[in-house]
Amino acid sequence: MAERTEEQHAAKMKKKQAAHDRIMAARTAEKGLLIVHTGKGKGKTTAALGMVLRAIGHGKKVGVVQFVKGAMDTGEKAVFGRFPEHVEFRPMGDGFTWDTQNRAQDIASARAAWEEVRRMIADPTYDMVLADELNIVLRYEYLPLDEVLEVLRAKPADTHVIVTGRNAPAALIDMADLVTEMTLVKHPSREQGIKAQAGIEF
Amino acid sequence: MAERTEEQHAAKMKKKQAAHDRIMAARTAEKGLLIVHTGKGKGKTTAALGMVLRAIGHGKKVGVVQFVKGAMDTGEKAVFGRFPEHVEFRPMGDGFTWDTQNRAQDIASARAAWEEVRRMIADPTYDMVLADELNIVLRYEYLPLDEVLEVLRAKPADTHVIVTGRNAPAALIDMADLVTEMTLVKHPSREQGIKAQAGIEF
DSSP, X not given: OTTSOHHHHHHHXXXXXXXXXXXXXXXXXXXXXXXXXXXXXXXXXXXXXXXXXXXXXXXOOEEEEESSOOSSOOHHHHHHTTOTTTEEXXXXXXXXXXXXXXHHHHHHHHHHHHHHHHHHHHOTTXXXXXXXXXXXXXXXXXXXXHHHHHHHHTSOTTOEEEEEOSSOOHHHHHHOSEEEEEEEEEOHHHHHOBOOOTTTTO | OTTSOHHHHHHHHHHHHHHHXXXXXXXXXXXXXXXXEESSSSOHHHHHHHHHHHHHHTTOOEEEEESSOOXXXXXXXXXXXXXXXXXXXXXXXXXXXXXXXXXHHHHHHHHHHHHHHHHHHHOTTOSEEEEETXXXXXXXXXXXXXXXXXXXXXXXXXXXXXXXXXXXXXXXXXXXXXXXXXXXXEOHHHHHOBOOOTTTTO
16 A cells, blocks of 8 residues: 555545445434344453443433343343443353253253343333343254244344354244354364353453 | 243253253353454444443443544443543544545544543553444544554553454454454345434434
8 A cells, every 4th residue: 555645545545425325324224133143252241241231322222131140240231231221231141051050951041032122122111122042942942943033023123132052943034134153263272271260250 | 942841941951050050150251251242233332332331330430432432422321421430432533534524633633532541541440441443443544553452462460451343453353351343234224224323322
């Protein structure tokens, strides 16, 4: 790029801006999105939390249900607790399935968490609902996929719903508006023996 | 899974827990990570914002420098403004390079933003520093890559540094501890003409 003159740069950018403006002018619709974050990489839950943060900043009302995390002290819990009018935060998990070692209990927990998600989605005062790690309980077949898809299909038109977790079902991906796969390129806990750290993993 | 008895399930999960505990026991180190979020998908900045949110929740001090976003009213700005003792937030961009149409100005903006990042990284009172969209200005060669890598290599051992933006340089990926590529599976703005929406894109 160094050999381009300032005039050439300005002309090229002007052209780029015009193209960008044309594209943006064609994007006029607003709609509540069904968003899926999946894949083996990190960032599925954190990107969803970042969306919750932005929504709070715009004064919106958000419901967050965590299917795996329970009573532990997370950073998200501490911050969301400062915005009680904007976030209803429900960490409803019992930990991982290998912690409980009890399938009936896991199914009951998944059901209770799902009923919360369902209630929030049905209530049009919520602008955004995050079902964190829902894909995990679907993978274990702790909830009927058809029932979940039916609720998502019937969500209010303006509500954003975010579903996270690895192994998102194909039918959910088909239904979603925005799907991102987080791909693991490098992870320090494996390669360097680094443990879960505050501010990063929780 | 339905045909497995409860006892078999419990036994399998017990085994899984033991394996998990062994792995976790080997992960004892804590260290400030160099984290990179790249790729064409969404979630690079939002996942970084989610980490900032978690760090704030743990009472840590975070510096955030945005290389592209400027004065616009973003959700992150509104929330971070509520935590002045924990987040120093500096949206220092002029917009995209096709908005300014002036390379000298873009280079000056990139330099000013980078000096802020550099100052924050050098100051050990910051637990986390986010250089949002730094990869973009590196791609345009608005900052010398060698200089950036040198500063990152010399960061305090406990400080987490997060760099976002598509097209992360290979040398940065080599140096990083944790690298995630956000892969676009489906995007509504292209396919459905949906515009950027509050709470999602800003």
